[in-house]
Amino acid sequence: MVEELVTVAAAVGSAGVVYVVAAARIVKQYERGVVFRLGRLMGKPRAPGFTMVIPGVERLRKVNMQIVTLPVPAQEGITRDNVTVRVDAVVYFKVVDAASAVINVEDYRFAVSQMAQTSLRSIIGKSDLDDLLSNREKLNQGLELMIDSPAVGWGVQIDRVEIKDVSLPDTMKRSMARQAEADRERRARIINADAELQASRKLAEAAQQMAGTPSALQLRLLQTVVAVAAEKNSTLVLPFPVELLRFLERAHPEQPEQPPRAPAPEARTPEEQRPPTAAQPPGITPVPPEPDGVTSSRRE
Template sequence: MLQELLTAAAAAGSAGVLYVASAARIVKQYERGVVLRLGRLAGEVRQPGFTMIVPVVDRLHKVNMQIVTMPVPAQEGITRDNVTVRVDAVVYFKVVDAAYALIRVEDYKFAVSQMAQTSLRSIIGKSDLDDLLSNREKLNQGLELMIDSPAIGWGVQIDRVEIKDVSLPETMKRSMARQAEADRERRARVINADAERQASKVLAEAAREMSETPAALQLRLLQTVVAVAAEKNSTLVLPFPVELLRFLENPQRVPPDRTLERPTDM
């Protein structure tokens, strides 16, 4: 009798150990457990740590709650100003409701990826090329709102969306390079013209000062000679004083010959 009791106890213990082994589950810190009992959601979402389920009847699905970094494949489209571009982006998102992410959508990662690609193509068609190149922060916010609106119903929250790169055709790159070069050349010409204008004003003031003091012109001539001679040149060029030309400004003109008119015989 005692032996039978010990055998029954051993069998019950073995069955209990087998039951615990098959029912015991470990949920990691960054995961949440969703239990489906006979195909239906059972109870609350299981928190990290040790948990038990009913073998055969329950199915524990673990959902990762970490932030997922998902690259969006490059999408080709035409901007609002009729420029063909290829734009790729990256989406950062996380699951905030494990039950919704498991039940309401078949594959939440694939759904977010497809929504991101569709939204990216839509953003390309609504934006100008200058916005894609220089106003990315505003486009990132708009893209985030477009993806986040349907993702809320899937238990997913979009943390951030970033446009990585904008690829342009080679012809467009060459056109933009020529435009930038022409703009730099225009600015250089404007700067040179402004410098000439300022220099002409200063030279005009210097000329007025020298005209009041003739000796200043002679001193300036001597300074020029010294500057030229300092270069160790074998040929020395002396400027011709302009004052000497003033005598030729109003040359005396010979009056034209006049034919003496003879009186008409009456």
């Protein structure tokens, strides 16, 4: 009799141990347990810790409540200004209602992924290229609202959405590089022109100051000589300003101007110095005078 009681007690104890082992469940701190009894939701999700279910009647499904990092595959689209780009993003979300995440949607991870891809393509089509490159904070907020609206009914909360990278075609990259280079060159020219304008104003003021005191120009010339000679060149090119010559001219008194002299008489030949003779009658050729010896011989 005693042996039969011991056997029955051992059998009951073994059955109890098997039942406890089959019914025992452990829910971790970052999880919640959704219990279904014969396919029907039973109350609120089970809290973390040890819990029991009826084997064969109840089923416990654990739902992770941690923040999930979901990468969104790169989506290719055309922006509002007709530029083809590839944009990829990342979505941070978490489950806030374990029962809704299990009942209202088949696979909340897949649903959030598909909604993120669709919303990202929509954002690309509504935005300009400049907004995708420089105004990402506003686009992130808009993308978060687009994904979070349907996810509320799934028991999922979108924590944050970030656009990671925007890939542009090589031709567009070269065009943007040329545009940036041209803009920088324009700014450099404007800065150089402004510098030249300021330098010209300062030089004009210095020239006016030196015009009042010409000795300052000579001192400046000597400073230039010292600066050039410091380089120890074999050849020294020294500019000589015209203003220094004018200063030297003003330093010496001017000589009085002399009256212009009468032009000297021109030298004349003996024939030109003879007095003019009386006019000869027409048809008669004047005979030139003969030497004295010839005249005397004819007379004899």
